[in-house]
Amino acid sequence: MSSSSFSIPKFDVFLSFSGEDSDKTFISDLYRSLSDKGITTYYKDDKLEEKVSPLGSDLTKCIEESKLAIVVITESYPTSVWCLDQLQTILKSQEEGRLSILPIYYEADPSNVRRQTGGFAEPFSKLDDDEYPSEKFQAWRTALAKLTNISGLDSRLWSDEGNMIDLVTNEIFLLVSAKPIDPLATKTSGLFGLDRHLQALYRLLNSKSDEEVFLIAIWGPGGVGKTTLATYAYEEMSSDFNAKLFVANAQEIYNKVTDTESSSSSSKEIQKEAQTVTRSTSNVSTDVIKSKVGYKKSLLVIDCVDNIKQLKDIADIAGWCGSGSRVVLITQEKNLLDEFGVKHVYEVKSLRYDEALQLFSYSAFKQEQPPTSFESLSLRAIQIARFLPLTLKILGSYLQGMGEEEWEKELQELEGDQAKAIMEVMKTNYTRANENEKIPSFILPLNSLSDESSEIKLT
Template identity: 55%
Template structure:
């Protein structure tokens, strides 16, 4: 039985989570294909499933100790949604995903992921009956189905080329999970986030809110948190990763740069390649009219950074009205109250890094290594505390201390130890001497 410790090395490469209707057919072929490629794989048989007398039985509760793999392929079928065993197992798999112990590849076999997500269509009746039998589990299961439906779903109804396609995808996931640059093994994104510790976790959480499969007319998403916590970095990474899914895309550096167009101003339109060049760059002093001509009732990704007033939101509301169906508008701000007042229902609050992430980020900046040298360990721990786990401050402080000896570190850290606001201001004062501080900060954020 595998240890529940996050540091334990999984014994297997792949765990196949499935129901009885796919286990003896497609899943058995997939098992054979993976094994032939040298991918160690395991699954559960019918006897084990029938031993669970209820979804909360002592046996089924042991799942949290027995998911012993790097990747879980979850084959969601009609029978899967009628099985208390499978849905309990899905909860555990998603919990392991959340803490970075497992990659998850969902395969929707003979069911539509939108129906799975909303418990409608072909899955409505079997899931309803199961929920009536176990009402105490109904809400938790519904949340798990929403989560798994948001994980880059793949829809399959036949077996032609299916097994080979899944096998190749698993091979890619295993290569990703083995990279030292991604020790927690979260779901791979298009954008490379090497050196941006914690961003893989943040990106996954943001993707759930963005829900690219939703048919919602225009979805507003808020990113909020204190200064220096990584809001702009997260927004920029998401923008670069997702822009290919939209007809047009715009990133506005600062909401203050949006101004109402003068009636006499020439109506500049952006078409073909000109839109592409303009929308991929950070914009300055852009009019609402120019943005409207770009979005033009199309499916658009619009990111507006540094929102800090209701007046700005009024201009933004005017622009949002021009966005087409399935557009995504991301607002970045330090003030969560603004998002609440603007009725933004999908909000992600960016918190400080975890201890391990903060130490790795600081060490990367100070030593170009993911861990500090032994002689600098205690000094590095002090530096992380001084920087309050804030990504920008960690990178600035690490860069400032780079190349100094232990005595130099001690001298500088003693000067900085004190109140957080004073510390951050002092660090920036030491590190930035040019007039245009904003561009220097961005160079630290986006290496």
């Protein structure tokens, strides 16, 4: 039987790494962790494979048919022709939309990889210059530089290597087991980290199940992206339900509404139906919601829940929903959830370091990474913004176009009295946005911000 008659297995993950040095233990631990989760992973030592043959059609097909490639960059990675050829194929496959890429910089500085300085100043010094043409060397260098444009993990930022492996494994498990998400849509919207939150939320919602009604809470500090997350999930999952309704503010359930009080489509829908209801004001909207979702498989999302009365009424509404319904409430008040005993809670944590830096860079410079001269200033800025998407967007937009000296002055003021200064920045940006329409309106409300006691969490 010819080799072409063998079917090539499809892998969840293609693991690209150099077999040279200290990364071997990390690689084997990562592979074991992925395997324990049932994630099929292509795992071959380049020092063994490279002696057999160059990158062949079978291996190229393995790359193309994988869902994701993990590229572990160490200082020994660019000394392997096998790895460098793999990287070119991986990037080409990613550009064609075939797979996603997760770079992991293991004891390596991503900026050195990008600029090819430090340990990467002469990355191919161990290769024979006579054996490979200069065009080949340049293509490999370009591939390494391109890789750094993709959000990845820097092992130097993790004190516990095991925690980093757990994070990678859990996120990849969600990626390969849940419904697909368009990464381009989230990226072009500046919604970094949204895809991993969506995957976790989808698993919690389990919209395909028709067995019971779930009351689910999305919880986190103001500005962390709870409403954005819920909105995307609502739009993506609506087709799984017979009825759907998104209430932008829980207080709308209790207010007597008119056509001028709300511009949201869901609120107008409630107002229209409320005109035909003759019950008292305090119960009108509740009854209208029940009439829309009652006895049907429904998706109901209610934002800005901030007191126990609202939560009790939402639970009452859930009791009217048909089997398989999902009632989602969004809140900053964790104590309410504990008091009421809500079992299904999804906590939206702050962005990871790499996600925060990219989001800030897009807001400040309209590119994925800050210019070299602004790197240290940008790191200070994302610390000031506490890794919160809303604050990162507004602070980045505020600093956009300023010189380094102006940045230094502004950041010093922000670091001096962070809570007060951030609020002043947002007020300034609010005015500037109204004048120039530079900032989307959905990020402007000041009352959605977290208070000064919010804790920074790197997840």
